[in-house]
Amino acid sequence: xxxxxxxxxxxxxxxxxxxxxxxxxxxxxxxxxxxxxxxxxxxxxxxxxxxxxxxxxxxxxxxxxxxxxxxxxxxxxxxxxxxxxxxxxxxxxxxxxxxxxxxxxxxxxxxxxxxxxxxxxxxxxxxxxxxxxxxxxxxxxxxxxxxxxxxxxxxxxxxxxxxxxxxxxxxxxxxxxxxxxxxxxxxxxxxxxxxxxxxxxxxxxxxxxxxxxxxxxxxxxxxxxxxxxxxxxxxxxxxxxxxxxxxxxxxxxxxxxxxxxxxxxxxxxxxxxxxxxxxxxxxxxxxxxxxxxxxxxxxxxxxxxxxxxxxxxxxxxxxxxxxxxxxxxxxxxxxxxxxxxxxxx
Amino acid sequence: xxxxxxxxxxxxxxxxxxxxxxxxxxxxxxxxxxxxxxxxxxxxxxxxxxxxxxxxxxxxxxxxxxxxxxxxxxxxxxxxxxxxxxxxxxxxxxxxxxxxxxxxxxxxxxxxxxxxxxxxxxxxxxxxxxxxxxxxxxxxxxxxxxxxxxxxxxxxxxxxxxxxxxxxxxxxxxxxxxxxxxxxxxxxxxxxxxxxxxxxxxxxx
Numbered sequence: 340x341x342x343x344x345x346x347x348x349x350x351x352x353x354x355x356x357x358x359x360x361x362x363x364x365x366x367x368x369x370x371x372x373x374x375x376x377x378x379x380x381x382x383x384x385x386x387x388x389x390x391x392x393x394x395x396x397x398x399x400x401x402x403x404x405x406x407x408x409x410x411x412x413x414x415x416x417x418x419x420x421x422x423x424x425x426x427x428x429x430x431x432x433x434x435x436x437x438x439x440x441x442x443x444x445x446x447x448x449x450x451x452x453x454x455x456x457x458x459x460x461x462x463x464x465x466x467x468x469x470x471x472x473x474x475x476x477x478x479x480x481x482x483x484x485x486x487x488x489x490x491x492x493x494x495x496x497x498x499x500x501x502x503x504x505x506x507x508x509x510x511x512x513x514x515x516x517x518x519x520x521x522x523x524x525x526x527x528x529x530x531x532x533x534x535x536x537x538x539x540x541x542x543x544x545x546x547x548x549x550x551x552x553x554x555x556x557x558x559x560x561x562x563x564x565x566x567x568x569x570x571x572x573x574x575x576x577x578x579x580x581x582x583x584x585x586x587x588x589x590x591x592x593x594x595x596x597x598x599x600x601x602x603x604x605x606x607x608x609x610x611x612x613x614x615x616x617x618x619x620x621x622x623x624x625x626x627x628x629x630x631x632x633x634x635x636x637x638x639x640x641x642x643x644x645x646x647x648x649x650x651x652x653x654x655x656x657x658x659x660x661x662x663x664x665x666x667x668x669x670x671x672x673x674x675x676x677x678x679x680x681x682x683x684x
Numbered sequence: 685x686x687x688x689x690x691x692x693x694x695x696x697x698x699x700x701x702x703x704x705x706x707x708x709x710x711x712x713x714x715x716x717x718x719x720x721x722x723x724x725x726x727x728x729x730x731x732x733x734x735x736x737x738x739x740x741x742x743x744x745x746x747x748x749x750x751x752x753x754x755x756x757x758x759x760x761x762x763x764x765x766x767x768x769x770x771x772x773x774x775x776x777x778x779x780x781x782x783x784x785x786x787x788x789x790x791x792x793x794x795x796x797x798x799x800x801x802x803x804x805x806x807x808x809x810x811x812x813x814x815x816x817x818x819x820x821x822x823x824x825x826x827x828x829x830x831x832x833x834x835x836x837x838x839x840x841x842x843x844x845x846x847x848x849x850x851x852x853x854x855x856x857x858x859x860x861x862x863x864x865x866x867x868x869x870x871x872x873x874x875x876x877x878x879x880x881x882x883x884x885x886x887x888x889x
Binding site for chain 1: 769770773774777780781784785787788791792811858860861864867868870871872874875881882883884885886887888889
């Protein structure tokens with residue numbers, strides 16, 4: 340057709356050719372744009388049921404402390420910088436399939452922290468699980484995305500569960516604690532506080548909980564990648580939040596999910612490529628962890644974030660199918676395996 | 685596809701026998717059509733994005749949400765005690781970490797018996813030193829219970845270390861199992877004390 344036009348009127352035909360090319364280009368742009376939010380391809384092989392539950396909320400975390408690119412700017416009308424605080428949920432993944440009930444992270448247990456951290460809506464994880472028809476003794480495996488207190492805090496409540504922790508995480512803590520420069524090794528960094536030094540996020544109690552699992556023969560120290568159940572794969576994301584951060588790939592009926600703990604603190608951060616919750620974080624490694632989710636799931640929709648402020652709303656679609664639990668906690672049904680009944684009341 | 689059809693119709697614009705003005709008109713229509721298509725595409729993409737992403741402004745607020753009632757501020761005497769204990773607290777935690785990792789490394793076969801024993805003895809010695817420093821503090825009456833709790837925690841760590849050291853004598857790992865609850869309770873107590881006098885010791889991580 341284009342050739343024909345060139346024959347009839349070469350000059351005009353050339354313009355038409357360019358227009359035709361432009362239209363094809365436009366169509367391609369449209370296809371790419373439309374595919375950006377498309378759900379990923381359903382997984383092959385075994386699929387798992389998945390819920391996400393909110394263990395508590397950290398209130399009034401300064402926006403810039405959570406996401407530096409979104410620091411509050413007085414007078415700004417930009418949605419990027421007009422928020423003073425974020426309300427951060429502490430999300431825990433519940434994965435059920437075959438003979439396994441797997442937790443990804445265990446939130447935090449120490450109720451005495453409630454005043455300390457200005458937290459609200461804390462609910463014991465066993466209580467939340469019971470709303471899903473799961474007893475604490477049913478949990479077979481626990482994968483901690485990292486060992487910080489608010490992600491590895493209730494291990495002893497699950498006596499039958501085998502803990503999966505990265506070797507690099509344990510080594511990283513020991514490295515930090517024994518580093519010769521006391522400013523880097525510090526566990527008390529300021530008057531009454533401890534935040535950014537490498538060993539800060541690991542109170543003695545949390546390490547005792549991890550040690551307890553090792554003592555009881557219920558721990559697997561993972562060195563890199565490991566498939567812990569058919570299709571359920573641990574991926575290392577070292578330094579994406581802490582020395583031994585790890586992701587968890589889970590096949591479901593809505594495609595593969597990737598849980599990221601604090602390597603994926605913010606789902607918006609993954610979507611918009613902004614770092615979040617920088618603690619012992621190498622921001623390049625955090626971006627590479629984001630990329631891992633894009634590669635595994637085909638986009639950002641199925642990346643499961645630990646502290647996404649939009650959780651349990653339509654704005655974070657993965658968690659939009661939610662209901663309220665004890666102490667105004669939240670439970671979201673993310674995906675059901677064939678034959679699995681909904682737990683949503 | 686639609687754009688291609690438009691293009692093919694435009695081929696006729698320049699066909700013999702047609703007037704130039706008609707051709708120009710059709711070319712303009714083609715351009716207008718393409719623009720409309722592009723706008724439609726952008727509109728569809730933005731609709732989809734809107735449906736899947738946040739409107740940050742909805743959650744945006746420049747006002748601080750209501751807080752739980754703040755705890756009463758520490759009195760000057762309480763503050764002085766809190767600061768003095770804080771200076772010791774770092775050493776207590778360091779000794780606790782040493783104890784934990786001694787056991788952990790031993791169980792994971794990353795450390796042998798002698799290395800394990802050295803680590804536990806070091807920790808035990810540190811706990812003895814910090815106990816003396818804690819005892820030397822004079823808490824205000826309102827914090828005497830906190831002070832006693834803290835000392836209890838140090839004692840529990842010491843007992844735990846003593847139990848762990850028995851492994852070096854008889855090689856039985858069940859001493860580690862017996863020691864663990866003591867360290868666990870001591871660690872919980874440290875948090876309870878911290879909650880009273882060092883709010884914000886551990887921030888969201």
